[in-house]
Amino acid sequence: MAAATDVCRDSVILNQWHPLWAIDETEPGVVYVTGLLAESVSFAMTSDGRAVVWRTRGDLAAGTAVDPDSVPDPLPSRCEFLYVWTSLGDPLDRTFDIPEFFEPDRRNFNGSTIGVNVSAPRAVENFLDMGHFPFVHDGVLGSEPHTEVVDYKVAIDAETDEIWATECQFWQPAASATATEGQMVDYVYRVMQPYSILLYKSCPAAPDRMDLIGLFVQPVTEDYVRAHMFLSLVDDESSIARIRYFVQTVFAQDMPILENQNPRLLPLDPQAETPIRSDRASIAYRRWLSDLGITYGVIPAA
Incomplete structure (x- = not known):
């Protein structure tokens, strides 16, 4: 794990909801300990x-039996979309909507939770990047000579x-x-x-x-995260083990790219890294972070 950075002072990030743990990987009345924004946080399920x-x-060390409601000074918390969420600030009453999650024939589960030496914005930006598919995920999400990123649209709701x-x-x-042959996706x-x-x-x-x-990123510190892989699939054929193996294989291919980013924090200066057409979503994401005033996990524009 990367060395802990200074405690977060970014009010926007402090007031966000952040995922901590997959609910189905917990037991009631047991203390779980993790990290968030360079602070140690704990939780227990009722x-x-x-x-x-x-x-x-x-x-209250990890693994200790506890009556959760007896713990004083609780932080805001939610159990939503498979995960325990919390905030170190003053969050909105809700996280976001995923209407599909409630469709009865969907299989909703945590694909994996993986620790990565990277900043949260770098992890999100990598998830947005289709251009790396043929080179990093050859034979799975892409393959040469099919390297073109078809022009697409980006907008802010x-x-x-x-x-x-x-x-x-x-x-x-x-x-x-479940795929048996190549296709345009x-x-x-x-x-x-x-x-x-x-x-x-x-x-x-x-x-x-x-x-x-989904990629729900838990910023343990500025440059170390726990990446929670949310899945909501219409697939009644594949076993959960098979799907998780597929997801973890793809993520393992991304790990060297993520952990060798230099700098680890995401630069928001438009001139910091040369963009190309396929980076349209990345450019919008960086501009959006800058407009929000985000300073944690990024190198702000001068």
Whole structure:
């Protein structure tokens, strides 16, 4: 793990909801300890499925049995979209909407939670980047000579202030765990929060619907994260183990790229790194972070 950085003083990030843990990987009445924004935070689940979160206390070590409601000074908390969420500031009453999550035939589960030596914005930007598919995910999400990123549209929703990248297409030899041959795949990217992003992707089992893959990034420090892979799929054939293996294989291919980013923090200066046409979503994301006044995990524009 990277050395802890200074405690976050970015009010925008402090007031965000951040994921801590997959709910189905917890037991009621047991203390779990993790990190958020260079602080140690703990939580425990109640018997009725609520999460109580607090700044870590010396008398409540990880694994300790506890009545969560007896812990004083709790932080804001939510159990939503598979995860325990918290905030170190004054968050909104809600995180964001995922209407598809509630469709009865979907399989919703945590694909994996992986620690990565990278800043949260770098992780999100890498998730947005289709251009690396043929070179990093050869034979899976891309393959030479199919290297072209088809022109696509990027806009910011006026009501939600979310980034949407639409009309994205890319040729993929194995687009999902169930794919048997290469195909052009339709993508839609949606950035809901500075460190949370969803991908809507062509669904092999239901051509008129989309599978959802989310990257919900927990910024442990400025340059170390826990990446939570949210999955909401229309797939009643593949085992969860098979799907998780596919997701983890793809993420493992990204790890060397992510952990060798230099600098680890994301530069927001438009001239810091040379953009190309396929970087349209990345450019919009950097500008959006700058407009929000984000300073944590980034190198602000001069």
